[in-house]
Amino acid sequence: MSKMLLHMEGLAVLVMSICFYAYFDFSWILFFILLFTPDLSMFGYAVNTRIGAIIYNVFHSYIVPIVIILLALLIMYSVLLAIGIIWIAHIGMDRMLGYGLKYPTDFKDTHLQRV
Numbered sequence: 142m143s144k145m146l147l148h149m150e151g152l153a154v155l156v157m158s159i160c161f162y163a164y165f166d167f168s169w170i171l172f173f174i175l176l177f178t179p180d181l182s183m184f185g186y187a188v189n190t191r192i193g194a195i196i197y198n199v200f201h202s203y204i205v206p207i208v209i210i211l212l213a214l215l216i217m218y219s220v221l222l223a224i225g226i227i228w229i230a231h232i233g234m235d236r237m238l239g240y241g242l243k244y245p246t247d248f249k250d251t252h253l254q255r256v
Contacts, residue, residue: 147253151236158230167223175227176234186248194243201232201242 162172182200186193199205206228213221235241241251 144253147241148237148239151233151238154233155230155237156233158226158233162223162226162230165219165222165226167219167226171223172227172230175224176231179228179231183248190247191245193248194245198242201235201240203229203232206232 179200182197183193185196206225209221209228210225213219213225236253239251239253241253244250244252
């Protein structure tokens with residue numbers, strides 16, 4: 142039950158992000174170009190699993206994109222706001238599909254699998 146709730150929560154975050162993105166009338170080309178950009182953090186696994194997990198988790202936690210969104214709202218910079226919303230959408234999409242934050246043991250060892 143808890144695992145299903147986490148997947149549904151990811152879907153809700155993805156849908157909410159898309160709604161906000163549409164509300165601000167940002168470029169959908171930019172959305173689709175940047176949607177998978179956070180997955181470039183997987184290249185950290187080329188170093189080792191510990192470094193890979195750290196880098197991946199930084200790019201797949203809500204903290205950084207929320208700070209970016211708050212900063213964008215503070216300085217009224219729409220491109221930064223669009224990037225933050227796309228980033229949140231990516232994380233929601235990943236959580237909806239079952240990709241969670243990584244443990245340093247293995248790429249496939251995530252917080253969603255341990256729920």
